[in-house]
Amino acid sequence: MNDERDEQKVSEFAEYDLLARFRERIGAPVEGEVWSGDDAAVVAAGADQILFTTDSMVEKVDFDFAYCDPADVGFKAVAINVSDIAAMGGTPGAAVATLQLDPNTPVSVVDGLLDGMLEASQRWSVRIVGGDLSRAPALSIGIALLGVPPESGVVTRGGARAGDAIGITGTPGLSGLGLALLKAEGRSARDRPEARAHLRPEARPAEGAALARAGATAMIDVSDGVAIDLYRLCRASDTGCNVRVGDLEAPKEAVLLGGEDFELLFTIPSESFATARAAVQELGTNCTQIGEVTDSGMMVDGESLESWKDKAWDHLRNQ
Amino acid sequence: MNDERDEQKVSEFAEYDLLARFRERIGAPVEGEVWSGDDAAVVAAGADQILFTTDSMVEKVDFDFAYCDPADVGFKAVAINVSDIAAMGGTPGAAVATLQLDPNTPVSVVDGLLDGMLEASQRWSVRIVGGDLSRAPALSIGIALLGVPPESGVVTRGGARAGDAIGITGTPGLSGLGLALLKAEGRSARDRPEARAHLRPEARPAEGAALARAGATAMIDVSDGVAIDLYRLCRASDTGCNVRVGDLEAPKEAVLLGGEDFELLFTIPSESFATARAAVQELGTNCTQIGEVTDSGMMVDGESLESWKDKAWDHLRNQ
Numbered sequence: 001m002n003d004e005r006d007e008q009k010v011s012e013f014a015e016y017d018l019l020a021r022f023r024e025r026i027g028a029p030v031e032g033e034v035w036s037g038d039d040a041a042v043v044a045a046g047a048d049q050i051l052f053t054t055d056s057m058v059e060k061v062d063f064d065f066a067y068c069d070p071a072d073v074g075f076k077a078v079a080i081n082v083s084d085i086a087a088m089g090g091t092p093g094a095a096v097a098t099l100q101l102d103p104n105t106p107v108s109v110v111d112g113l114l115d116g117m118l119e120a121s122q123r124w125s126v127r128i129v130g131g132d133l134s135r136a137p138a139l140s141i142g143i144a145l146l147g148v149p150p151e152s153g154v155v156t157r158g159g160a161r162a163g164d165a166i167g168i169t170g171t172p173g174l175s176g177l178g179l180a181l182l183k184a185e186g187r188s189a190r191d192r193p194e195a196r197a198h199l200r201p202e203a204r205p206a207e208g209a210a211l212a213r214a215g216a217t218a219m220i221d222v223s224d225g226v227a228i229d230l231y232r233l234c235r236a237s238d239t240g241c242n243v244r245v246g247d248l249e250a251p252k253e254a255v256l257l258g259g260e261d262f263e264l265l266f267t268i269p270s271e272s273f274a275t276a277r278a279a280v281q282e283l284g285t286n287c288t289q290i291g292e293v294t295d296s297g298m299m300v301d302g303e304s305l306e307s308w309k310d311k312a313w314d315h316l317r318n319q
Numbered sequence: 320m321n322d323e324r325d326e327q328k329v330s331e332f333a334e335y336d337l338l339a340r341f342r343e344r345i346g347a348p349v350e351g352e353v354w355s356g357d358d359a360a361v362v363a364a365g366a367d368q369i370l371f372t373t374d375s376m377v378e379k380v381d382f383d384f385a386y387c388d389p390a391d392v393g394f395k396a397v398a399i400n401v402s403d404i405a406a407m408g409g410t411p412g413a414a415v416a417t418l419q420l421d422p423n424t425p426v427s428v429v430d431g432l433l434d435g436m437l438e439a440s441q442r443w444s445v446r447i448v449g450g451d452l453s454r455a456p457a458l459s460i461g462i463a464l465l466g467v468p469p470e471s472g473v474v475t476r477g478g479a480r481a482g483d484a485i486g487i488t489g490t491p492g493l494s495g496l497g498l499a500l501l502k503a504e505g506r507s508a509r510d511r512p513e514a515r516a517h518l519r520p521e522a523r524p525a526e527g528a529a530l531a532r533a534g535a536t537a538m539i540d541v542s543d544g545v546a547i548d549l550y551r552l553c554r555a556s557d558t559g560c561n562v563r564v565g566d567l568e569a570p571k572e573a574v575l576l577g578g579e580d581f582e583l584l585f586t587i588p589s590e591s592f593a594t595a596r597a598a599v600q601e602l603g604t605n606c607t608q609i610g611e612v613t614d615s616g617m618m619v620d621g622e623s624l625e626s627w628k629d630k631a632w633d634h635l636r637n638q
Contacts, residue, residue, distance in 0.1 A: 010429060011422035018429065018452050022418075025433045026447045033413075033448065041448035043413040045465065048365035052448060054415040054463055058455045094352075094362040096373040098417070098461050099341075103330035110329060110337065114344045128345045129352065129360035129371060133337050136377045138456045142417050144373055144463030146364065 016313075037236075038156050039087035039221055040147060049149050053084040056098070056142030067182040067190065070109045072199040074116025077141040080223070082124045082203035083262040085147035087221040089155040089212025092205055094129045095121070095145040100136035113141060124205055150212035160218040160237035160267035164293040166230075167273060169207050169264045169285050171197070172222055173250025176258015201262045207280045207287075211266050214276035219266040224316060227256040227300070227308035229265055234298050234305075237267075242299045243291030256300065257312045267293050335632075356555070357475050358406035358540055359466060368468050372403040375417070375461030386501040386509065389428045391518040393435025396460045399542070401443045401522035402581040404466035406540040408474040408531025411524055413448045414440070414464040419455035432460060443524055469531035479537035479556035479586035483612040485549075486592060488526050488583045488604050490516070491541055492569025495577015520581045526599045526606075530585050533595035538585040543635060546575040546619070546627040548584055553617050553624075556586070561618045562610030575619065576631045586612050 010018065022036065029035040032049070034042035040053035057063055057077050078095070085092045097117060101110065121128055126145065160166075178198030181189040189195045204221075211219060220233045226245065234241050245255045268276050273289055280287035298305035329337065341355065348354040351368070353361035359372035376382055376396050397414070404411045416436065420429065440447055445464065479485075497517030500508040508514045523540075530538060539552045545564065553560050564574045587595050592608055599606035617624035 008426040009422065010420045010424045010426060019450075021429075022416075022433065022450055022452070025437060029448070030446065033446075035446075035448040036450060041413065041415065043446070043448055043465070045364045045369050045412075046367035046467070048367065050364050050369070050465075052413055052415055052463075052465065054417055054449065054451050056417050056419070056451055056453055056461075058419060058453050060456075061454045093364075094360065094371055096360065096371055096463055097341075098373055098375050100375070100377060100459065101329045103328065105329045107327040107329060110340075114341065118344060127349065127352075127354075127362070129348070129362055130355040130373065131338075131341055132373050132375055132461070133341070134375055134377050134459070135380045136457055136459060137379075140419065140453070140455060140459075142375075142451070142461055144371075144415055146362070146369075146371065146465075148365070 034156060039084040042149065042154050051085050051088050051090045051147035051149055053081055054142060054144040055080045055084065056140055059139040067187050068199060070112025071116035071119065073141060074113035075120040075200055077143050078117050078120035078126060079201050079203045079262065081143045081145040082126065082205055083221040085145060086203055086205040086208035087219050087264060089150035089208050089216065089219065090147035091209060092124050092126050093146045093148055094127045095143050097128055097131040098142040099131065100134045100140045102137060102139060103135055105139060124203060150209055152212050155212050155216050155219040157218055157220050157233045157236035160233060160239050160293045162239055162293050162295045163270060164217055164267040165270040165273040165289050166241060166243055166267050166291045166293060167276065167287055167289050169204055169280055169287050170202065171249050171286060172226055172261045172263045173248065173254030173258050175201060175260045176254050177250060198260060201260060203262055204264050204285065206283050207285050208264055210279040210283065211264065211276055214268065214279055215272045216266045216268045216276065219264055222261040222263045222265050224259045225257045225312045226265065227305060227312040231298060231305055231309040233265060240294035240297040241291055241305065242294050244301055245290055246301050248288065252301065256308050257315045259316065353475060358403040361468065361473050370404050370407050370409045370466035370468055372400055373461060373463040374399045374403065375459055378458040386506050387518060389431025390435035390438065392460060393432040394439040394519055396462050397436050397439035397445060398520050398522045398581065400462045400464040401445065401524055402540040404464060405522055405524040405527035406538050406583060407466065408469035408527050408535065408538065409466035410528060411443050411445050412465045412467055413446045414462050416447055416450040417461035418450065419453045419459045421456060421458060422454055424458060443522060469528055471531050474531050474535050474538040476537055476539050476552050476555035479552060479558050479612045481558055481612050481614045482589060483536055483586040484589040484592040484608050485560060485562055485586050485610045485612060486595065486606055486608050488523055488599055488606050489521065490568050490605060491545055491580045491582045492567065492573030492577050494520060494579040495573050496569060517579060520579060522581055523583050523604065525602050526604050527583055529598035529602065530583065530595055533587065533598055534591045535585045535587045535595065538583055541580040541582045541584050543578045544576045544631045545584065546624060546631040550617060550624055550628040552584060559613035559616040560610060560624065561613050563620055564609055565620050567607065571620065575627050576634045578635065
């Protein structure tokens with residue numbers, strides 16, 4: 001532990017770089033599996049394939065009880081994992097939970113976390129089958145979730161083809177606006193629609209399954225804003241894009257930079273887009289075409305998507 | 320959040336009580352599944368069943384860099400989950416990892432954690448397929464692991480029958496002795512066999528699978544000492560026991576109270592014990608009969624197992 005790397009701290013690495021380091025170390029997936037680098041992993045389970053993902057939330061980093069209730073946190077911890085399964089076109093199934101609790105945590109907070117976890121679990125037919133409790137200096141909640149892949153095969157981030165339509169569900173950008181409102185106005189803003197989108201995000205597994213059935217070629221959930229997540233999809237697919245977000249309901253900055261929308265960003269052959277949109281709308285969810293996949297060059301409203309992506313990273317780092 | 324329970328803190332609950340509360344809230348398992356309360360959950364995955372477990376380690380709670388290397392921690396985080404799968408008779412498979420890191424953590428520590436995780440993964444054929452990184456005030460590492468059940472069916476904690484032999488693998492008690500040594504003497508004790516047992520525990524999936532094949536009726540891994548874990552097995556099976564631990568290699572107190580051995584404690588029809596022992600010994604691991612399952616009453620060396628179990632809880636709380 002005395003080499004010069006010892007001087008290098010985690011803080012100098014963006015999460016993305018550390019994840020890339022992690023990915024390099026775990027190596028290439030065995031045949032027929034998809035490992036780190038997509039929304040969820042795809043692994044063999046007997047004769048079948050299963051989806052497997054994990055995501056956690058840490059107090060003061062990912063949420064603040066200044067404006068969240070414990071039930072919001074429990075709900076969202078399940079929702080963000082359901083969203084990862086949804087982004088593969090899958091159906092969520094069994095989950096295990098990890099609660100790390102400061103010994104001074106009131107038991108009512110634990111009950112609230114469980115209330116929210118169970119509410120989200122019921123909403124999306126997740127079965128919480130086990131868990132682990134630990135003492136820790138800060139409260140955190142982690143979920144590991146299994147899912148069943150769609151019959152038509154998993155939809156990765158890497159299948160977009162030039163000419164495909166690019167679509168998005170719901171109203172991207174609301175959650176980021178909600179976070180800003182909650183930070184500025186505190187709990188009094190909790191009932192505003194933007195704040196609800198941040199506190200109680202809607203995962204979209206039914207929409208994801210419908211998009212897989214309709215022939216979606218690539219899909220990702222919008223966790224870090226459209227700029228970063230569209231960039232990821234294009235990079236994974238080795239394509240470009242030409243999108244317009246100026247006409248969406250939320251302001252352009254919120255759409256591109258605001259995170260935690262958990263809407264589904266997808267690509268699909270343009271002739272299939274109308275069918276896909278109808279299937280999503282039938283579930284009560286908006287679905288909007290925002291552009292097309294191109295061979296190369298990533299453009300948003302005539303500007304470089306990459307520069308918006310860099311701006312988004314700065315925004316995330318300073319949040 | 321203003322009711323009187325708000326005054327009640329997590330610290331007043333033993334982990335066991337909080338887990339019981341959690342278990343009550345998640346409800347009864349769907350048919351054909353086993354949820355919280357055994358070493359691993361059993362869940363349906365397509366036509367097959369799959370084992371699913373999670374366990375995490377928190378700095379200063381579960382380990383201390385005063386005497387552990389980061390690679391020890393990474394290794395053990397995988398081992399403790401493999402042990403849960405082993406205790407069902409299963410074979411470990413895909414895993415996802417959660418790393419929570421203080422931004423001041425040297426990158427060399429992260430590399431060490433990964434080194435240990437990958438070493439343990441290779442040892443027990445675990446595939447780390449994904450993960451999640453978070454900032455947090457303290458370092459913690461969590462693993463969620465899938466496993467394939469044995470063909471003869473999972474071995475739960477609840478299948479012991481009066482008259483069965485009670486056996487245990489390896490040398491229970493070493494790890495607790497090792498922890499005491501490390502706390503007293505620091506890193507200079509690292510190479511002592513007891514310290515190795517604590518820092519680099521051997522999970523026993525091959526032994527667990529062999530015991531399942533040989534007809535084990537119940538099994539649990541010894542994570543909290545033989546007193547607590549034998550009590551759990553008897554409670555789950557609704558049986559008593561009569562065991563003798565005075566002749567084992569480690570002192571009686573270490574066997575009964577020392578945790579984190581990750582040896583397998585099992586029951587099996589007495590006529591099958593010799594076969595089971597031979598199968599375990601063929602893997603290079605000791606296997607000792609320590610007693611018999613009885614209809615009721617839990618006895619160890621002529622004393623009440625329950626009073627040893629209560630002593631073990633006090634020991635854990637004061638560690």
